[in-house]
Amino acid sequence: MTSPTRRDFLATSAAVPLADLPVAPPPRPAGPLPFEPVRIPAWVEETIGAGYTLSGMDTAARTEAARQGVTLSEVNFVDPFFAYYDSKLLRRRSPHVPPGRLEADLAEYKRLGVRVLGVYPPTLQGEVYELHPDWRRVSTDTTDIPTIDLKKYPHGGMLCPLGPYGDFFVDVLAEIVTRFPDVAAFSFDGLHHGGGCYCRHCRENYRRDSGAAIPKADLSDAAFRRYQKWADSRLESLVERMQRRLKGINPDIALVTWTTNAGRFGHFLSVPRNMPARLNLLFDAPDQELWLDETNRGNTIVPAFGVAYAWAVTNHRVAFSEPYLMSHGNPYGKDSFPAHEIERRMLLCVAHGCRPSIAVAQPKRLQAGLYQAMDAVQKRKPWLTRTRPEKWAALLMSDDTKTFYGRSAGRVEERYLANVFGTFRACVEEHLPTAVVNDWNLSGEGLAGYAVLVLPNAACLDDRQADAVRQYVANGGGLVASLDASLFDGHGDPRPNFALADVFGCDYRGIPEQPGALPGAKEELDENFARALPPDYWEKRRGVFDSKLVAGSFLDRGKLAEYVGTDPVTFKGPAVRVRPRPGAEVVATFGAKGTPGASPAVVVNRFGRGRVVYLAAGFDAAYYLYPYPYQRLVVADAIRWAAGGVPQPVTVQAPMCVHATTVRQRTVAGERLVVHLFNDLNSTAGHAHPTDDVPLREEAIPVAGIRVGFPLPNSVRSVTWEPGGRALEMGHDGGLAWVTVPRLDVHGMVVAELGPPGG
Template sequence: MTCCLRLLAFAVFAAGIVAPTEAQESIWGPPLPRRPFDVEPFRPILPPRWVQETIGVGYTLSGMDAQGRAEAAGHGVTISEVGFVDPFYAYYDSKLLRRRSPHVPLGRLEKDLAEYERLGVRVLAVYPPCLQAEAYEAHPEWRRIDRNTTEIPSVDMKAHPYGGMLCLLGPYGDFFIEVLAEILTMYPAVDAFSFDGLHYGGVCYCKPCRDAHRRDAGAEIPDVNMDDPAFRRYQHWADRRMEDLVRRMQTRLKAIKPDAALVTWTTNAGRWGHFLSIPRNMPSRMNLLLDAPDQELWLDETNRGATLAPALACAYIWATTNHRVAFSEPYLMSHGNPYGKDSFPPHEILRRMMLALTYGVAPSIAVSQPRPLQQGVYDALDEVRKRKPWLTLKSPEPWAAILLSDDTRTLYGRSPGLVEERYLAGVLGAFRAAVESHRPFAVVNDWNLNPADLAKYKVLILPNAACLDDAQAAAIEGFVRAGGGLVASLDASLFDEHGGPRDRFALADVLGVEHRGVVDPPGGPSQPLDVNFARAVGPDYWEKRKGVFDFRPAPGSFLDVPAMRRLLGDGPVTYKGTAVKVEVKDPTAQVAGLLRPKDAPNAPETPAVVARSHGKGRVVYLAAGFDAAYYLYPYPYQRLVLTQAIDHVAAEPPPVAVEAPMCVHATVMRQSQDGAERLIVHLFNDLDTTARHARPDDDVPLREEVVPIHDLRITFAPRHRIARIHEEPAGADLPCSPTPGGTTVTVPRLDVHTMIVAELAP
């Protein structure tokens, strides 16, 4: 047994004999609903108060001189990184990692820590966990094996001195935790840890993983194949192993220092490629075990920078924390091919940081920049700091919830090349419609589909949310029966939590329809449901649902409104996208819209939109994927279909109504702080004065100037007792006008971002 392993065994043994203290127990929140392979109740971490109140996350101070660090702190940076371990060396005298960096002189860490303390900057200790040359070379059994073989990989350590990937799901994960514990014990000034790559890479076939999977799942780890039910089950198993690593890490570190935190990178949203990571590298639920995840926010052409994807990324990463604390770092690049900052406008820094905080996350930033951008970073940090009193300890004001399902993305989407069209397009289309119509909403996750969380909302939107388990379906049914509104599309609930197809919707009794197969392209017959559907779904399942149709709203339905008639007149309109064939089983249901294949006048019409009541609630089911279409192949009428559906099922109007151009993002949050209750409306101007003139697939937002928007109207619903309304950070009171819809104020001018704060009377 090596010295490292001896120390590790003792440390793990010592940790195991310490009884949990009351303080350790208090770090965990209430348990969440059970997921596959949970062996104990999953409880989120409770972030320390200092994390909840942090907004000034500034990276790169470790590479700056004393003057640069002082300037950064003066502009509001309150936490930054300090390296302790890199892929080659440790930067301190470790008893676990013996290779000490020749590039970090003795006393350097102590000097940096003392300087951070003088500046009031908290220490974020860095360790990139999946690459560590000494561990890789000394312990071949810790190496990750990414193919279905027992052969341990090996690399030329001279050509690649950092080694290769290590498996966090086995003994190396325990060793990694002990290195962190050693750092925190030796350097109690460390406040938090950050890791570049805290994930399992999608699959591992090392011996510890094989043995554990055989024990827990009773089977061998299968080949990587998302169409294989066994591999989809493996994804859940590996997710639980990854979560357990972070749970043990939190328990170990907080036993040493209770307010130590994990403020680290996540791989769930900020880069479009993270959405395309299938098999997934980490479950979205793991973010609840981090005190605050931080995401890279890339707005280059390869990451859908000119679309709504960055806004959704910010809304989603905040949602994965149950709307507690998350950070988002806008990368300052002109383009992604090649990467660079050439001609990057300083004004764009402010735009990206204000977009992040509009959707609930605090913008982090790399502070050290080339000379043309340095002042722009400082100016943007100053603007964030001005807004701090209204950025912390808040949550979305609940009205509508849009589900972004990690299970559906991975286990139904199944392919990096197809998941955008199969699933993500539906979420982005629903998100776009809500943004442009200024309906207040929050993004929610798979685990939020439980009675307690759903009870907060008036409307639940399930854009092609195919993968639901029985408990989730039951919670949704109870939500609607009690008076909630539901808008669901396409295959919602047609698959289980492992991505296995059902022979009918789990929500069939709520939707009032039965799945009757797929709709062939125009002119072709609709096919009955294949008997093998319940066993396997081939790639042609999705292909058969594509087509071009004529759509018409039914006269007298909730879609038959003046705005729709102005767009459509009396004739049908083109719908290009996904559709499924359904049989309406509820005789009281209203078919509010119909489809017919284009250029097939004799073909029968099929239901496209079905509305019904269920208990005290209302339901709209979209057999045509208007949500996905509004992202992939949009027409303005599709926004009306979606917003009319949302309004139709809502039991009461939104808490806040915003009258503004569609380019304005408006989000509504509630802040409970120091005994005060307030509603905060964020307004963000997304206009680009170049009008997106570049070729769309290579366009990148590089905004240089502002076109102000004037005279926006905001109405707070009558149920709110308002004492005062003011605009921040300008600090100006806004005159209130009583109207039939509530209390209305006019915002005289919106440049990039402002907040309208309504102080609520006790």
């Protein structure tokens, strides 16, 4: 059989709540957001896993899915062609859904203990498209209303959610909730503005709000960048109104819906962006599509980062991630898909903070393997709810930088994302406790508790964010930044110098000439730079250089001394020229081949009570694009040095293939630390042509001898290896209390029960 896709059916699964455990309100994002994040219902917090495709199953299959732990599943109420019930707003009722069918499905779900996830495709509805031409999205700068052959394409085209259709959409949802009170949540496929709209309503509203016309779609134009933020805020306003309306009818209703951030690498390439990252704060629980095919960098660090980012954009509340079970992306299919790979993909989600959702209906040959993977997730349920990252390092993924500095779908990976991916890779392989954070987390209390903040080429920071970072460092926080960090404002307009130049301890001087040579005479910044970026700006920042570490610095020790020492070493990647300020120290240099000492590559500075490392050479990007092992060590040692001696909450000694993430969990009895260990070893990795290689793992290669250490003194009362409850004995060595993991196959957890300090 051909299994349905999630575009056909939508669902999620949940688990039984912990008795009498109150739900804490979600943390308020720092900075002046235009809305309050939602307070999610208790049942969403307790929901684990997912089970899409139940709406297409018969009673026996639904019963088995419920037995496997599915407690929230999709029911379609509106599709692109029809409504499935007698609506007063949508007159075309589906001839394919007989009277009573919807009511019968709802009754069966209720009998099985499965909550109803109502489905409505938000911007595609043929009846509305036909009857309201002025509600259609206009994708280009024209007053012509788009038309489509509705006989050939009865679903119509995209509708604009930023105008009257958005309110009509909310009205339909309210009608569904009122008429069918058993609906527990809603899911939407495509809740985005498509990068903007030129319809009459958007033109009138933008002129009213800004006094200007909507400019042509060009992210090199500052006016369009400001319009994009306006479109983002209009979409946020729609979802905020939706939440108020629906929760006014049923306070426990939730938006458990698809997001267009991360998971699918292609979503990162949506430039201009389809939706702002902070829109996820208005969802009770976003769900991402996790694609590990070749077009989505499936055999790289990117899928793991995608999961971590999906959790981050909720402020580390609840997020789902659905790993797609396809062998390759084009053509899509499950040809020769190993059942073992299902468990690998689902437990990758668990390890990086998301609850794995999954399409339950699979080909017969994969069905048993799927249920086995779902069972593996359910066994881990006691340690997956009410968690937050254990703070140490915060890694910024800047949505504004991706859009307003990246500017091009074809270039954003090299211009910006490579810096983030390379840093994340280094942190994973060095087992540094690292949480992904967002633009809005930079100010207020968003950085409280973190020992070090990492800004990998975070070019776009507004003045408020820059001031917050400056204060964070002055108060003792560590900082690692690279390349153009803070060289642009929040709208992507260039500054003549870093906003954080005083913190970095150096000033911006321009970009190296190519190929690999540094300008010898021109010391001052090009006067035109502050006005607009030259067309070849980014291209001139890449080259092949020699780099050299300075003897006696924190980089001249350990493996770096072994791998590099003070000999010149090849560096291929982006770089900028800087002038160190008095008091700053250069600990690495780079230059054209044969002249490695021509320009500072790594500058360290003390600012207030904090430590700062600035990377003028993009070792972070290079570790993703053109990696050498020494680059990982430079990035990791910079983070450790900037942390200023603040001990890691957990130290993990394991091979680099093992991902380690640490979360703090609230329980009825108190708190615990949960250290997730995920074995990413692929016994056939790298054997195929790298462009089209994907992870299709057939076996687990166990890893033994992993050690996990907790700093002394600590409040750890007992440690177990889960699932299974095997007690682990602690031994003391080097100021840490160590436990040894007996064996890691795919995923396991070191669970440390905490008591009062010293208890």
